[in-house]
Amino acid sequence: MAEFSRKGVKEIIFSTLRRAVYLRIMEQIVQQIEQYKQEMQAFEANTPDLVEAFRIKYLGTKGLVKTVMGEMKNVPVDQKKAFGQVLNEFKEFAEARYNVLKEGAGEESDSNAAAKDITLPGDLFPVGTRHPLNLVRNQIISIFRRLGFAVAEGPEIEDDWHNFGAMNLPEDHPARDMQDTFYISQNPDWLLRTHTSSVQARVMETQKPPIRVICPGRVYRNETISARAHCFFHQVEGLYIDENVSFADLKQTLYFFVQEMFGQHVKVRFRPSYFPFTEPSAEMDISCQICGGSGCNICKHTGWVEILGSGMVHPKVLENFGIDSTKYTGFAFGMGVERITQLKYQVNDLRLYSQNDVRFLKQFTGVVG
Numbered sequence: 001m002a003e004f005s006r007k008g009v010k011e012i013i014f015s016t017l018r019r020a021v022y023l024r025i026m027e028q029i030v031q032q033i034e035q036y037k038q039e040m041q042a043f044e045a046n047t048p049d050l051v052e053a054f055r056i057k058y059l060g061t062k063g064l065v066k067t068v069m070g071e072m073k074n075v076p077v078d079q080k081k082a083f084g085q086v087l088n089e090f091k092e093f094a095e096a097r098y099n100v101l102k103e104g105a106g107e108e109s110d111s112n113a114a115a116k117d118i119t120l121p122g123d124l125f126p127v128g129t130r131h132p133l134n135l136v137r138n139q140i141i142s143i144f145r146r147l148g149f150a151v152a153e154g155p156e157i158e159d160d161w162h163n164f165g166a167m168n169l170p171e172d173h174p175a176r177d178m179q180d181t182f183y184i185s186q187n188p189d190w191l192l193r194t195h196t197s198s199v200q201a202r203v204m205e206t207q208k209p210p211i212r213v214i215c216p217g218r219v220y221r222n223e224t225i226s227a228r229a230h231c232f233f234h235q236v237e238g239l240y241i242d243e244n245v246s247f248a249d250l251k252q253t254l255y256f257f258v259q260e261m262f263g264q265h266v267k268v269r270f271r272p273s274y275f276p277f278t279e280p281s282a283e284m285d286i287s288c289q290i291c292g293g294s295g296c297n298i299c300k301h302t303g304w305v306e307i308l309g310s311g312m313v314h315p316k317v318l319e320n321f322g323i324d325s326t327k328y329t330g331f332a333f334g335m336g337v338e339r340i341t342q343l344k345y346q347v348n349d350l351r352l353y354s355q356n357d358v359r360f361l362k363q364f365t366g367v368v369g
């Protein structure tokens with residue numbers, strides 16, 4: 001019992017001593033705070049760098065305000081309120097001084113600005129250039145817009161129906177082959193679209209004739225990358241469905257397009273072709289814009305270069321979307337944007353389009369589109 005009470009007395013003495021020592025420490029901290037305040041008041045900052053130095057020294061994450069605040073955990077419970085007030089005032093003082101310095105430095109730099117010669121030319125703001133494929137895509141869109149075509153876009157990951165089935169591509173069509181199409185492994189019905197016809201399919205699903213749309217976008221095919229082939233490229237496909245749409249309309253529309261794109265003197269020719277989604281089908285050539293038709297490497301010495309495929313929409317494709325093929329007819333076409341760009345700007349390696357070499361891209365500075 002005697003032992004216990006001795007222990008108790010010791011404890012009381014120690015805690016009284018600890019408290020006395022800590023109250024002394026607090027007094028020192030309060031004195032220190034007063035000193036910091038005087039320092040802050042005397043701190044001059046006429047440049048943003050000095051203002052920042054002030055912020056870091058007093059208000060930064062390792063600054064003096066934070067350090068002093070850290071003492072709060074050692075303060076005896078009955079002193080916490082009073083000491084907390086002292087610390088808060090210290091913090092507010094530092095923040096107020098910081099704001100004053102910040103404003104002062106701003107005024108200072110403004111007055112410096114006033115001394116500057118404002119008649120000097122401004123600093124050049126570097127503006128990039130549009131990618132050639134975007135330039136040409138925009139040019140194509142703008143030409144067809146003038147003919148009343150709306151622009152439609154759709155998903156790059158498609159299902160088999162919108163990409164192949166609706167387009168009248170039979171189950172055994174080579175394009176459906178694993179070697180030609182990228183399938184999505186999670187779902188055998190999903191694939192990366194191989195043409196933007198899937199977008200027209202979605203338009204036909206949701207709209208009734210008359211339909212007049214162009215569908216620009218990126219498409220994917222499982223090709224080994226080389227100067228002449230790539231695993232993705234860009235298309236613009238078009239579709240016009242209404243009563244009495246004829247092959248003559250197709251020819252005139254596409255003729256107008258190439259004249260606008262390549263110039264009034266361009267010659268065109270249509271060659272019969274085959275696509276499962278159009279009947280009859282035709283490919284369109286233009287007179288070679290490089291040699292003027294006399295023969296060169298680009299046109300393989302024929303004087304002609306192929307630029308697009310086209311045809312009258314197959315009645316089965318119309319019926320797939322509940323469009324009466326005895327009442328309505330339509331034409332469709334598809335072109336590769338890379339091909340048009342190659343002919344317009346003599347780009348002879350497809351890989352240049354995706355290498356992002358600024359020496360290539362800079363050559364299109366100032367082209368409007």
Ligand code: 2U9
Nearest residue numbers: 197200235277309310311332333334335336
């Ligand atoms: C619907 C019906 C028919 C779109 C067409 C072509 C012909 C064609 C190629 C040109 C070069 C693709 O980029 S390329 O490799 N395209 O030859 N595309 S007709 O026919 C359609 C589209 C949608 C509903």
